[in-house]
Amino acid sequence: MVSRMHRRRVLRDHGYSYLFVALPIVYFVVFLIGPLIASLVLSFARYDFLSTPEWVGLGNYVELVHDELFWTALGNTVFLMMGLPIGIALSLLLAVAIDNTDRFKQFFKAVYFLPGVCSAVAMSVMWTWLLSPQEYGLLNYLLHFARLGPYNWIGDPRLVKPSLMTMGIWGGLGWNMILFLAGLQAIPSDLYEAAELDGASASQRFFGITLPLLTPTLLFVVVTSVIGAFQTFESAYIFSGSNALGGVLHSALTVVMYVYYQGINQFNMGYACAIAWILFLIIMVMTVINLKILKPHDIY
Amino acid sequence: MTKRALWFAAALAVLTLLLAPIATEASATAPAAAAPKTTITWLKVDAEEKAEAWKAVTAKWCEANGIHLVIRTVPWNDAETKMLTAAVSANPPDIATSGNWIEYGRKGIVYDLTSFPDFEEATRDLVQQGIPRFRGAAYSLPTADGTFMVMYYRKDILKSLGYTQFPDTWAEFNSCVEKMQAKGMKGVTVQWGNMGWMSFAPFLWQAGGDFYSKDGAVATLDTPEALTAMKQYGDLWLKYGVDKGGWPEMEKGLTSGKIPIGISGLWVAGYLDQGFPEMKGKWSIAMMPAGPSGRRTTFLGGEQIAMFKKTKNPEAAWKLIKYLMSPEAQVAYYKAMLKDSLLLPSNLKAWEEIELPDPSLKDALYRQLKDSRGPDVTVLSFRAAQRYIDEAIQKIIVNGADPVETLASLTATMNRKIKEMR
Numbered sequence: 001m002v003s004r005m006h007r008r009r010v011l012r013d014h015g016y017s018y019l020f021v022a023l024p025i026v027y028f029v030v031f032l033i034g035p036l037i038a039s040l041v042l043s044f045a046r047y048d049f050l051s052t053p054e055w056v057g058l059g060n061y062v063e064l065v066h067d068e069l070f071w072t073a074l075g076n077t078v079f080l081m082m083g084l085p086i087g088i089a090l091s092l093l094l095a096v097a098i099d100n101t102d103r104f105k106q107f108f109k110a111v112y113f114l115p116g117v118c119s120a121v122a123m124s125v126m127w128t129w130l131l132s133p134q135e136y137g138l139l140n141y142l143l144h145f146a147r148l149g150p151y152n153w154i155g156d157p158r159l160v161k162p163s164l165m166t167m168g169i170w171g172g173l174g175w176n177m178i179l180f181l182a183g184l185q186a187i188p189s190d191l192y193e194a195a196e197l198d199g200a201s202a203s204q205r206f207f208g209i210t211l212p213l214l215t216p217t218l219l220f221v222v223v224t225s226v227i228g229a230f231q232t233f234e235s236a237y238i239f240s241g242s243n244a245l246g247g248v249l250h251s252a253l254t255v256v257m258y259v260y261y262q263g264i265n266q267f268n269m270g271y272a273c274a275i276a277w278i279l280f281l282i283i284m285v286m287t288v289i290n291l292k293i294l295k296p297h298d299i300y
Numbered sequence: 301m302t303k304r305a306l307w308f309a310a311a312l313a314v315l316t317l318l319l320a321p322i323a324t325e326a327s328a329t330a331p332a333a334a335a336p337k338t339t340i341t342w343l344k345v346d347a348e349e350k351a352e353a354w355k356a357v358t359a360k361w362c363e364a365n366g367i368h369l370v371i372r373t374v375p376w377n378d379a380e381t382k383m384l385t386a387a388v389s390a391n392p393p394d395i396a397t398s399g400n401w402i403e404y405g406r407k408g409i410v411y412d413l414t415s416f417p418d419f420e421e422a423t424r425d426l427v428q429q430g431i432p433r434f435r436g437a438a439y440s441l442p443t444a445d446g447t448f449m450v451m452y453y454r455k456d457i458l459k460s461l462g463y464t465q466f467p468d469t470w471a472e473f474n475s476c477v478e479k480m481q482a483k484g485m486k487g488v489t490v491q492w493g494n495m496g497w498m499s500f501a502p503f504l505w506q507a508g509g510d511f512y513s514k515d516g517a518v519a520t521l522d523t524p525e526a527l528t529a530m531k532q533y534g535d536l537w538l539k540y541g542v543d544k545g546g547w548p549e550m551e552k553g554l555t556s557g558k559i560p561i562g563i564s565g566l567w568v569a570g571y572l573d574q575g576f577p578e579m580k581g582k583w584s585i586a587m588m589p590a591g592p593s594g595r596r597t598t599f600l601g602g603e604q605i606a607m608f609k610k611t612k613n614p615e616a617a618w619k620l621i622k623y624l625m626s627p628e629a630q631v632a633y634y635k636a637m638l639k640d641s642l643l644l645p646s647n648l649k650a651w652e653e654i655e656l657p658d659p660s661l662k663d664a665l666y667r668q669l670k671d672s673r674g675p676d677v678t679v680l681s682f683r684a685a686q687r688y689i690d691e692a693i694q695k696i697i698v699n700g701a702d703p704v705e706t707l708a709s710l711t712a713t714m715n716r717k718i719k720e721m722r
Contacts, residue, residue, distance in 0.1 A: 019307075019311065020310050020313065133543045136553075156544065248545035249691065264380045
């Protein structure tokens with residue numbers, strides 16, 4: 001009786017809060033949780049949108065293991081991730097440099113952050129112009145002064161992945177830099193002062209104070225960058241000339257592009273869902289590994 | 301803030317969000333309710349300005365026929381997704397334009413237009429090879445937004461090499477490119493469908509070959525004709541150094557004169573003069589050179605219009621489709637779009653009334669349209685096979701694979717796909 005009265009009072013006093021959160025929860029369930037469950041169920045079915053799904057059990061997953069193109073896509077995606085350490089190191093370097101700059105700090109922040117606010121599609125189109133074959137692309141035009149090239153940066157299967165990687169590094173630089181800058185500002189300055197009094201060199205201060213205390217930020221940057229790299233789509237799609245299979249000999253095919261190709265282009269929605277769930281599992285495993293390696297609680 | 305105010309704010313937020321769609325729906329349908337007209341919704345791929353042009357073209361006709369036409373546009377790269385969502389929705393648009401409707405037709409999502417008694421009469425003057433037929437059914441018709449593959453070339457450069465007209469045959473074409481390369485030019489490029497089935501198709505047809513046998517039962521890419529086509533097509537890259545992959549900048553190549561010949565879609569003609577004013581009067585369009593079969597067949601692409609089975613007004617929708625296919629509407633649309641783009645009518649009768657910016661092109665374009673073909677959408681496994689054809693072409697050109705072995709293996713794969721589809 002008391003508990004019922006208590007519940008009623010809580011509802012009367014705080015009921016409006018439930019009303020406020022009701023709509024986001026409905027949205028979350030209908031547009032996120034619902035499709036998520038549906039995609040899991042569909043991954044065990046053959047489904048082409050237009051007919052009733054047909055249960056195939058683990059059929060899609062078994063097919064996936066033998067699907068050469070899936071492994072090509074996964075290989076390409078992992079290859080693109082090799083640019084992440086370079087990108088993260090450069091962002092950190094930039095953040096430290098800007099943090100130690102007295103003049104034009106805001107200007108540099110804004111300039112480097114700019115690619116982060118532009119649409120990925122617009123940036124990719126711009127890069128296809130820069131990397132255009134012959135002397136029509138800016139890069140080839142500049143290289144011809146050094147009597148180099150011209151190179152087919154996008155059409156040559158050997159060059160398209162490094163080109164995509166370079167664009168990825170450039171695109172993610174500003175965003176990661178801002179995160180590192182925020183992390184740097186949270187490090188108490190007295191630690192540096194004490195280290196300086198003890199005669200620590202700049203590199204000792206960086207590796208002894210900055211880097212360890214930036215570990216939580218580094219962990220966040222690594223995890224989000226790995227997830228982002230696994231989800232590469234727009235840039236690879238545009239670099240492939242809007243070919244869902246990654247252009248010449250699938251050299252720019254990524255896993256998400258393959259999901260798109262199977263689901264939307266070939267109407268194999270069940271199979272596409274299976275690929276998406278395998279991708280989810282890979283990302284989850286990678287995240288767990290990252291968390292284990294970079295354990296922030298060991299430092300504090 | 302007092303508790304009462306918080307309750308009020310929460311309730312208002314919920315109400316606003318719940319009622320917003322209803323309010324939008326009401327305002328959207330209000331004009332239709334005021335005038336007793338049949339509303340026909342057209343989900344159209346491509347740019348908004350084309351929808352605006354169609355609206356202007358059809359305004360009078362719609363008024364006279366009591367139709368309230370609503371056109372919603374979706375970009376090409378999002379077309380498949382939107383058409384699929386429309387197909388499974390409870391309330392799809394009445395008509396829609398996209399690339400391929402065979403799958404939708406087979407599943408009973410769109411009308412077999414031959415079921416309308418006046419179908420033959422209404423489509424008699426349309427470019428017939430642009431109407432995909434599947435076991436006697438026609439699920440869609442080619443609109444006036446169609447396009448096909450042509451040869452762009454620099455008249456002045458060809459003239460300086462002694463050509464008074466564009467090369468007529470493959471042999472003449474090859475010799476022309478060689479002459480250009482001897483003068484230090486790059487020669488030729490392929491923009492649309494670079495190293496893919498789409499740009500290979502014309503060469504295959506010109507050689508007298510095809511992707512499948514006439515009944516669609518077996519793939520025929522291991523034939524001598526296919527091999528001849530692959531040799532000519534592959535040589536563009538292997539012998540003449542066409543840029544591999546992507547979307548080569550044909551326009552800049554034409555402008556600089558380094559690449560005096562380019563293969564691309566008709567749409568390029570719409571913006572060459574505006575985008576590259578220095579090219580005015582220097583370029584032209586030619587039919588594809590004839591292959592060993594004597595044919596100059598090219599690839600025909602573009603929009604196909606279909607009618608959803610769930611439409612509540614099939615008669616009005618069919619009437620509108622017929623009007624969109626009529627010479628009157630297509631000529632008006634051609635004129636309306638001419639300032640931005642060169643979009644040619646799919647109704648051959650409409651050709652009698654249109655004037656091209658360069659009248660000398662009319663004959664070549666008309667003959668090329670008549671000698672054009674769409675993709676083999678009627679062979680159900682073709683959609684899945686396209687990827688293997690692309691791979692084979694690229695293996696031959698990029699990896700130097702043996703054409704005979706590669707085409708034999710490709711044919712076996714395509715035959716396997718045919719069986720899987722059965």
